[in-house]
Amino acid sequence: MQSLYERMGGTYTMGEDGMYYPDLVIREEEAPHYGRYGRMRKAFLKEHRSGLYSSLLLTGKLTAHLNEVDDAANDRMELLVRQMAERQHIDETLKARDQMAWVGAINNIRNAAEEIVLSELIYN
Numbered sequence: 001m002q003s004l005y006e007r008m009g010g011t012y013t014m015g016e017d018g019m020y021y022p023d024l025v026i027r028e029e030e031a032p033h034y035g036r037y038g039r040m041r042k043a044f045l046k047e048h049r050s051g052l053y054s055s056l057l058l059t060g061k062l063t064a065h066l067n068e069v070d071d072a073a074n075d076r077m078e079l080l081v082r083q084m085a086e087r088q089h090i091d092e093t094l095k096a097r098d099q100m101a102w103v104g105a106i107n108n109i110r111n112a113a114e115e116i117v118l119s120e121l122i123y124n
Contacts, residue, residue, distance in 0.1 A: 032067065034071075037070045038069055039066075076120070080112075080117070081106075084112065084113060085105075
């Protein structure tokens with residue numbers, strides 16, 4: 001008679017003490033390529049959404065989720081920075097005229113865009 005674990009595809013290995021132990025292996029199907037935002041999402045899930053974190057980890061979907069969030073966050077950052085710079089007329093002419101003003105404006109835009117990305121994608 002098979003156990004429920006065996007019927008679901010699980011296997012056992014005999015230990016040194018003669019007891020059978022389940023082979024508990026987490027299989028990640030996708031290679032991790034996530035960066036800063038993926039790591040931030042992982043830390044958030046671990047600390048504030050432990051149920052979701054455990055579920056994703058045990059089903060082998062954590063890496064795929066973190067890769068997806070990181071890709072979406074990076075794409076959103078690029079889009080927001082470009083749109084905000086266009087609206088505020090921050091372009092190469094300002095950069096050529098006054099580099100420090102350009103750097104300050106771009107840094108402000110990046111900070112604002114990052115706050116949006118963090119609230120929309122990472123911390124929800």
